[in-house]
Amino acid sequence: MTAESLATVASAMADTTRARMLIALMDARAWTAKELATHAGVAASTATEHVNRLVTAGLVTERRQGRHRYVELADARVAEVLESLAALGQAPPTPPRGMRDAVINDALARGRTCYDHLAGRLGVTVTQALVQRGLLDDGLTLTGDGRQWLTDALGSPFEPGRRAATRACLDWTERRDHLAGAAGAHIATVMFARGWIRRIGSSRAVVVTRAGSETLEQLLGIEAGSQFSAR
Known part of the structure; x- marks a missing residue:
């Protein structure tokens, strides 16, 4: 550089x-x-x-x-840099200009995509659950069990290719790391494909479906309930 x-x-x-x-x-x-x-x-x-x-x-x-x-x-690296810069440079929150802005802001903070992986409260919660179960270490590196989990539990082969398997991405709303890299993208891709999450319109905001809520609790012990559902 x-x-x-x-x-x-x-x-x-x-x-x-x-x-x-x-x-x-x-x-x-x-x-x-x-x-x-x-x-x-x-x-x-x-x-x-x-x-x-x-x-x-x-x-x-x-x-x-x-x-x-x-x-x-x-590429995904640009998205991760943008997310991290937004977190580092975020100004004190200002009141939303109207009800529509308030709804959008709330939805994005609750759960969204950061390029090809999950971010917001949903992304951070999933990341923390993976760490608590020993599937990621404290540095968000995949453990042996974690690599196997990505294929067996999600029912889809995990093939990172030449891309970094994991990467910590600083979340601009939560101010904590969420999982990026090939593993983060794999989780988001499977969740979309299985109908466990869906986008809100054409925005980056996502919500957890009823099937997704049951799956998150079964696989990761996350009680999604209404906290990641549309309000």
Whole structure:
């Protein structure tokens, strides 16, 4: 790492419009430049300049399909950095501007995806349960039992490939670590596929279903009840 490379990345993030774009891309979807412009509240031409800056800094990648230009985060590491920076730089909470903002904020704090893994109170609770059962050590490294659990208990082969098996990601709402890396992504993928969690609309917020609540209690001793369900 050099001072120049760090300054390039920091400078690319240090703009409110680009920050809004990066946060939007935390849902792991590919967005069009037009969608990002609408989300950030800027003109399409202005959005293009910002996207180009993010691409140059290596924070996002792009691909073209027909007339559309799609943009997505470069990889999970970028999402984890963004989550950690949000936690470190979070200002004192301000009152929500209305009922809609209050509902959204509450849902995101309760449970959400951080790129491809679980975050918020749900993500931290699952992580703590894994540690308490000896499936992760205190440094959030997989134990032998934990690696086996990811395949046997979840009913899906755990194959991390070249990606780090686990990574601690500082949660910006809980101010504690949640599980990222290949293991975190595996858990979230299985929970979505089995219908144990579902998204709230098109947002990053997730809720635990009735089947998910029963499964979390059975597998990890988590009494999900209403704390992770839609209100």
